Amino acid sequence: MTARHDREPSAVVVGGGLAGITAALRLAEAGRRVTLVETRPRLGGLAFSFRRGELTVDNGQHVFLRCCTAYRGLIDRLGAGRLVDVQPRLDVPVLSVSPDGRRTLGRLRRAGLPVPLHLAGSLASYPHLTPADRLRVVRAALALKGLDLDDPGLDRISFAEWLRSHGQTPATTAALWDLVGVATLNATAEQTSLALAAMVFKTGLLSDPGASDIGMAKVPLGDVHHDLALAELERAGVAVRLRTRVAEVKTAEQHCVRLEGGELLTADTVVLAGAQESAAALLPEGALEHPERLARLGHAPILNVHVVYDRRLLRQPFFAALGSPVQWVFDRTAHSGLDVPGAQYLALSQSAVQDEIDLPVAELRERYLPELERLLPAARGAEVLDFFVTRERTATFAPAPGTAALRPGPVTRVPGLLLAGSWTSTGWPATMEGAVRSGHAAADAALAGRRRPVDRSDGRWPR
Known part of the structure; x- marks a missing residue:
């Protein structure tokens, strides 16, 4: 032997x-x-991806940031560097529509300045916050930057509790903290441990000017x-x-x-x-x-809503929505192999949707198609060629305090x-x-x- x-x-x-x-x-x-x-x-x-007729569908929109060094290392190890794309600089269009139909488009983007000045210009002109709320955000960001991620006490309270104690309002939470946090943590500030939220914001937004640049697969x-x-x-x-x-x-x-x-x-x-x-x-x-x-x-779910229109509605790779059930919308046309001239395939990425994850497709259709028409007026005259959903009921662990x-x-x-x-x-x-x-x-x-x-x-x- x-x-x-x-x-x-x-x-x-x-x-x-x-x-x-x-x-x-x-x-x-x-x-x-x-x-x-x-x-x-x-x-x-x-x-992962799967086939739906002639369409190649990702089960959800998976993005990464420039600070995701381990994932980017794996991509390089697999020889897939040419198959992903990273923004030269963070640029997130953020769209809201008022009850009277007035559309407001703002952008969260960085300049080529050191932290935290790299985001100062963007925040100063961010239309979804008042000047007073912008100042509140800056103060909270500086306090967040000073937190010690090794402090076990950060895991005992919620991010929302900490935000309130640092002067944040429902408006600042919705327009910034939850806009970013729900997408990255799959939970609202109320549902999230301060430890994990602090890690996300310190690493992604407050560590290096380019840390938050968004990357996506081109295939x-x-x-x-x-x-x-x-x-x-x-x-x-x-x-x-x-x-x-x-x-x-x-x-x-x-x-x-x-x-x-x-x-x-x-x-x-x-x-x-x-x-x-x-x-x-x-x-x-x-x-x-x-x-x-x-x-x-515990677990937190992610719902993805997939819509194929007979015409092009979106002229940018993605946008985030405020004041709407819609969270993030991505153009997946080029990635999917869609072979209908002039058509466009949009994917809605919906995180922390415990109340929607089991709704019937017909009900989700009634909920989201009118919202897309509200956000993208060109959708009102467009024909929906396909509508389907993918559900991950146990997509992530629940990042709650403790x-x-x-x-x-x-x-x-x-x-x-x-x-x-x-x-x-x-x-x-x-x-x-x-x-x-x-x-x-x-x-x-x-x-x-x-x-x-x-x-x-x-x-x-x-x-």
Whole structure:
């Protein structure tokens, strides 16, 4: 029998989302014999594409920021840098329509100045706030910049409570703090831990002038997160098993992963990189010191409304709406392969929509089409060629106060059994960036002691 220390070390990664892809690539590059197991027929987790007739549809509009160094590192590792686009400078059109039909378009954009002056000009002319409210926002932003993200007390109160204590009004919350926060945290300020909100605003808006520049894929997400990821995993020697479900994980000197159907995979390292429920279901008894905490980590949904019009209504890549059920609208025409001359495909990204996530499609149609006509007057004479919705009921963990204590780190009490996923303790909300960082953290923990540690505090791919 070959001695353990002479055998090629092996790993099984359970889950083919961004966390699992990252962990599998890192472990394979370090010389591990890796098998990645994914229940679905594709990689990418919740950031995926599917076909609807001739249309290629992303399940939701997934964007990233220039400060998302880990996700951007993964994109580079997959050779997909040419397939994404990052704004030269942050520029967000923000549209509101008054009850009498008066349209007001403002912009949140940055200048080429140091923080916090980079946003001063934009705020000074932002029409959705009064001059007094603009001053209130500046004061709160400076106070936010001074918060210590390592202070555990930040997780005990809501962002809304902190905003009120710093002079913020319902108008400033709606026109700025929730405009950004709902999209990035999938929760309103009332529902969000100050710790996570402070992290988002300090990192994205108050750290580096270009940190908040918005990036998006120029192709369907599946082209990157499945096609290129699968090719790179296989090139790295990872055995990828799609449409394969794990039934049980048994821990021993060498762990055993039992697949549905009875096949057994043995490994020195097992990374559970699926959703929080699936990971919890596979964790052996005693693997976490406080397993009940994971069960208390709630969810927040995301609804995406997809509309294909017979004509072009939107002349910019996206906009955000105020005073409307509509939150963010994106032009997905070029990405989808829409082959109807002159037609346009718009996708509405709706976060923190607990009250709408289960509404029938007909009711959502009645709710959103008139709103689009109100925001985009040209829609009033346009024909709707297609209308459909995609729903992610458990899109993210709920970032409520007290959440930090519920998110486990990558290391369990079982040697060689690790956790990854955007729901783990990354310091980030449930984003693509958080998912990739968690995959790095799990790989780092698995490889600890076998090589000289690498400083990866920025989340970049090690070189």
